[in-house]
Amino acid sequence: MYPKAVNNLITALSRLPGIGSKTAERLALFLVRAPAAEVQALARAVAGVGAVKACGVCFNLTESDPCPICADPNRDAQSICVVETPADLAALEAAGSYRGRYHVLSGALSPLDGVGPEALRLRELVRRVKQGGVREVIIATNPTVEGEATADLVARSLAGCGAVVTRLGYGMPVGGDLKYMDGLTLSRSLESRRKLS
Amino acid sequence: MYPKAVNNLITALSRLPGIGSKTAERLALFLVRAPAAEVQALARAVAGVGAVKACGVCFNLTESDPCPICADPNRDAQSICVVETPADLAALEAAGSYRGRYHVLSGALSPLDGVGPEALRLRELVRRVKQGGVREVIIATNPTVEGEATADLVARSLAGCGAVVTRLGYGMPVGGDLKYMDGLTLSRSLESRRKLS
Numbered sequence: 001m002y003p004k005a006v007n008n009l010i011t012a013l014s015r016l017p018g019i020g021s022k023t024a025e026r027l028a029l030f031l032v033r034a035p036a037a038e039v040q041a042l043a044r045a046v047a048g049v050g051a052v053k054a055c056g057v058c059f060n061l062t063e064s065d066p067c068p069i070c071a072d073p074n075r076d077a078q079s080i081c082v083v084e085t086p087a088d089l090a091a092l093e094a095a096g097s098y099r100g101r102y103h104v105l106s107g108a109l110s111p112l113d114g115v116g117p118e119a120l121r122l123r124e125l126v127r128r129v130k131q132g133g134v135r136e137v138i139i140a141t142n143p144t145v146e147g148e149a150t151a152d153l154v155a156r157s158l159a160g161c162g163a164v165v166t167r168l169g170y171g172m173p174v175g176g177d178l179k180y181m182d183g184l185t186l187s188r189s190l191e192s193r194r195k196l197s
Numbered sequence: 198m199y200p201k202a203v204n205n206l207i208t209a210l211s212r213l214p215g216i217g218s219k220t221a222e223r224l225a226l227f228l229v230r231a232p233a234a235e236v237q238a239l240a241r242a243v244a245g246v247g248a249v250k251a252c253g254v255c256f257n258l259t260e261s262d263p264c265p266i267c268a269d270p271n272r273d274a275q276s277i278c279v280v281e282t283p284a285d286l287a288a289l290e291a292a293g294s295y296r297g298r299y300h301v302l303s304g305a306l307s308p309l310d311g312v313g314p315e316a317l318r319l320r321e322l323v324r325r326v327k328q329g330g331v332r333e334v335i336i337a338t339n340p341t342v343e344g345e346a347t348a349d350l351v352a353r354s355l356a357g358c359g360a361v362v363t364r365l366g367y368g369m370p371v372g373g374d375l376k377y378m379d380g381l382t383l384s385r386s387l388e389s390r391r392k393l394s
Contacts, residue, residue: 001287003260005245012242015235017227023215029284030214032246032258038212043244045209046236048202052229061229063200087226090198 078135108146275332305343
């Protein structure tokens with residue numbers, strides 16, 4: 001029904017996650033009518049991600065190896081924050097309060113999806129910590145079943161490595177509403193209550 | 198927070214309609230991890246829509262001019278179906294019951310968006326019909342306020358052109374549910390009721 005070039009684009013776009021055939025059709029028809037410069041910019045940007053690879057040290061996404069964070073002498077090399085994905089790392093960087101280094105596991109344990117310990121960059125983390133010079137490992141996996149199981153595995157793998165292993169704190173999210181909060185979160189925030197005066 | 202190539206892609210993707218910055222981020226991170234062949238296929242597909250233009254006769258999207266439908270001798274040249282967009286044309290073609298030609302207006306009247314009669318391919322339609330050989334013009338603009346106003350304008354513009362001008366029928370959509378149908382649709386389907394026996 002559409003010219004071949006449009007059908008090709010619809011097919012390619014509908015392979016993206018969360019983009020169904022109707023959305024792909026809408027996007028393709030938008031691009032057909034968009035200025036040529038904008039379309040070419042998108043094509044170049046898509047092709048350009050071929051230059052992105054994983055940092056050899058922390059497995060964050062990078063164009064240079066080691067990545068800018070690992071290469072930054074102003075960041076605390078004694079502290080490693082362990083995250084599941086580059087997106088989690090980006091969220092922590094956006095928060096702006098952490099000035100140490102990272103380690104991207106590239107996933108979380110998920111037996112149902114066939115993701116076992118060998119699929120994670122865990123051996124590389126243990127090697128980094130065993131090399132010495134690391135004071136603290138902060139486990140910042142997600143507060144989900146998979147993330148908790150992964151945190152547990154990471155903590156056990158690092159036992160006896162000579163570094164303090166910590167976990168991000170649980171509690172109320174800032175801006176949340178108590179009456180809509182689940183019981184487990186409330187229990188955790190009771191446990192982690194702090195003295196004010 | 199991400200490498201430049203990833204940020205470029207996020208920016209380019211978030212220019213697409215209905216793609217916010219979070220979705221663009223998710224898509225970009227998917228593409229970073231996708232096989233290189235798939236990423237290159239998408240880049241080529243995006244760049245490829247540059248070859249798509251409007252048919253000189255009916256203004257449908259095409260890579261050849263005139264488009265395959267206008268060039269097809271098996272399609273009834275005496276019948277022209279007037280639609281708003283190439284997507285509407287594609288929906289009618291997918292239905293498969295129409296064997297005539299088309300005319301894509303490239304929009305509908307929408308004074309609030311600054312779309313007046315001169316923005317539509319109306320003059321070209323009148324010229325096509327005045328050239329003769331057209332028996333019927335079927336107005337298939339959308340059953341919306343804009344589509345109805347456009348249908349009215351098209352009908353008035355074609356008055357005295359020598360062709361029968363018709364409008365797509367109103368009524369219940371097949372598979373619909375009477376209790377969820379709006380009153381106007383129900384009134385229209387009462388008006389267009391047909392004798393069964």
